[in-house]
Amino acid sequence: MTxxxxxxxxxxxxxxxxxxxxxxxxxxxxxxxxxKPRLVLLNIEDYERLMRQSDMRYAGTIENLSDELFAEFEGAVDAYADSDESNR
Structure with a gap:
């Protein structure tokens, strides 16, 4: 019975x-x-497809950024601030 x-x-x-x-x-x-929904059972092929499609990015903090990435971030913020000031 289904x-x-x-x-x-x-x-x-x-x-x-x-x-x-x-x-x-x-x-x-x-x-x-x-x-209340608590679990989902699915076949291994569907599970593996979902895992391949999942977003592997993670959240971090400025303190965790490498120096190179922090410098790139800082440059982007400065460029945004400069462009915002010139549009006023």
Missing amino acids: NKTGSYTTSDLSRRSGDIIAEALRHPVTITQRN
Whole structure:
């Protein structure tokens, strides 16, 4: 028996893991707990595609910038400030 919404509870997962895993091989399945989405089961190909498409950038602080990157950032800020002043 297939759930048309692709969403199951954690209790469903305990009782029907084989059916739910079979469905997750076809399309992502959401697992809910206390009526809130908590997990997504998906096949390895979809997972690997998502990982390849993910943005690998990270957030940092000025203190973490290399001297070269800081100088480039500082130059860009100065150029912006100069262009902003000349447009006034």
